[in-house]
Amino acid sequence: MTQFRVLPMRYGDAYLLRGPRGGYLVDGGGPEEGLAAQLADRRTRGLRAAVCSLPTPGRLCGLLELMEVQYPVAEYWLPEGLASLPAAAARFDGDWAGWRRQILSTEPDTAEPAALAEREPCFGTVRGALREGWPGDSRLRGAAMLVALALTGCLDAALAVHMAHLASDMGNETGTIRFLGRALAELAGRMRPVPDASATARAVIRLLEVAGWRMLSGGDPADLVMVCGRLLLALSARPGQSESGPLLRNLALAAMAAAQLDRVNARVRFFRPLPWLEGRLVPRHPMKCLNGTEVPPLAGLPDAASPAEMVRRVRRMADPDSALVFVYGEAGCGALLCSGTRLMFLDRGDSIRLDRPSVVTAPRCGSATAERAYPFIVSDHPGRNVWVRGFLPPTRKVASSFEAQQTKICLNNCRTLAMQEVLLVFEGGHWNREAGGDCVYG
Incomplete structure (x- = not known):
């Protein structure tokens, strides 16, 4: 017997397939939807694969929740951009002024402090390690660098200078934690005046008011990245962020994914979207990816990523026309999953x-x-x-x-x-x- 469910998400899509060879989740819905609890309520004890067709809040956030609670998932299938974007951020060439002009779509501002135009040797020690592989600490620093890129694009110029200098010191765990603690304080401060901030944002603000950001800065770097990412998502949805909002959102999602992938126990497979019909069978699974192919996560990365290269990668990551399409077939029935x-x-x-x-x-x-x-x-x-x-x-x-x-x-x-939940048998x-x-x- 094969079951197909559309899980009741207020925002985003989540499709659950259960057949003779196990369960498959395609997309996970939006933030704060309680995906893990929904799966448990439906007696889904584990998944053979959890799939993200497009890294947007309405599809990826639920999967990040599964990673965070260590839900029993054998494999995650993710768009390749969630691997290459943090790695490219770790190779950012330090042109912070150029990055601000790219993300804000403005001409050079002569009033900006001259220090912002100076190139910082960011992550010089990481680049060599990335050529030989991607150890966990480099992935985490790439996630922190994505937070830095998001912050320097939405702060005023003087504060952006300070954050850029902190980001340039993230060559070790201490420097990374120091930067993330300050980033968390800045983000919480920007969210405090917003009466309709998300529940996550309000909880973080209350915690900051009681404990102070110095106490939080002593925590786990991956946890700090996750909280910063959630606040960036809330900030990207605020009025007045129509131009930079999508970029902030994509940077936040990629940072959160990198932080979780740093400690997830499941196998992770990355698929690169293709502009033509491919139709390759995923080995050992009753699924085909119609417009993508599995790739090594760090293939084709530049030695140094310029601001223009970073913006191109950030925008391409969540292009709706690059959404992965999967087809399932088993036991006389099938499913075509192409909603994005x-x-x-x-x-x-x-x-x-x-x-x-x-x-x-x-x-x-x-x-x-x-x-x-x-x-x-x-x-x-x-x-x-x-x-x-x-x-x-x-x-x-x-x-x-x-x-x-x-x-x-x-x-x-x-x-x-x-x-209304949809259930088909x-x-x-x-x-x-x-x-x-x-x-x-x-």
Whole structure:
């Protein structure tokens, strides 16, 4: 028997497949959704693989929670950018003024202190180690450097100078902890005036007020990176961050992932998105990645990363059209997991053929922006397929091609704004619905 669940996430997507060869989680939903508790409530004692199709808050944060609580996961499958971006940050060439101009999209400011324009020899001792491998302490310093890049891009110029100097001293654990402690204090100070800050941000602020940042700075560096990352995520969503917000968000997510990967016990596999149809079977798993290939995590890194190179990597990491697409097939049924993409890797003449009754997570969650994707999905059993939508704000328009599908289910009832878990069970050659309502646009 095979089960397919759409877990009830208020923000983001999380799809749980359980079949004869074990459980697979594709995406983990947003922050503070309690993914580990949800899995435990559904008697999921372990996962063969937890997959992130695109490193955005609505897909990656739940997986970071699983890593943090050491949930029993045999393998994590992650986009390659979550490995290469921290490693590139460890090789940042120290051009802090150039970085600020890139992230703020401004011309050089003659009023900025001259010290900011001086190149600091950041992480010079790490670069040699990275050429031979990636020891855990270098990965952690790369995570701390991502926090530094985020901070120097959102602080005023004078304070950015000070943070850049602290970042240049992160050649050992003491320097890294000293920087992260100060970064945590600065971030908490910026979040304090915000009345609608997240629960995590408010808890950190209260802790800082009681203990002070010096006490926190003596903690575990990975924990400090995680707290800084959560505060950066909250900061990136604040009004007035429309330009730099996506960059701050991506830097925060990559830093948090690097901090967790530094101590996770599971096997980690990295997949590089490709702009064409690939369709490679993941060895020893009933899954194919249609537009990606497994790669070594540090392939093709430059010896020194310039500000322009860093910005390019940060923006590319969460490009929706680079979302990984997976197809599952076993025991006479299948699933196509493509909710984060418009299938832009497919050209005229290409198609994704579903040769068995399948659950299809609607491209871009069935929104109108994914209209071009539907003709590329061809099925031998269109009447026995089930199309599902995960999280989707009710203000978005729905693709007419999604409305035309015979059987479709939504996680959210867009008329009543009620959330309903979706559970499908494959028995007798059909997907039988155990929970979830019809799409209101049906």
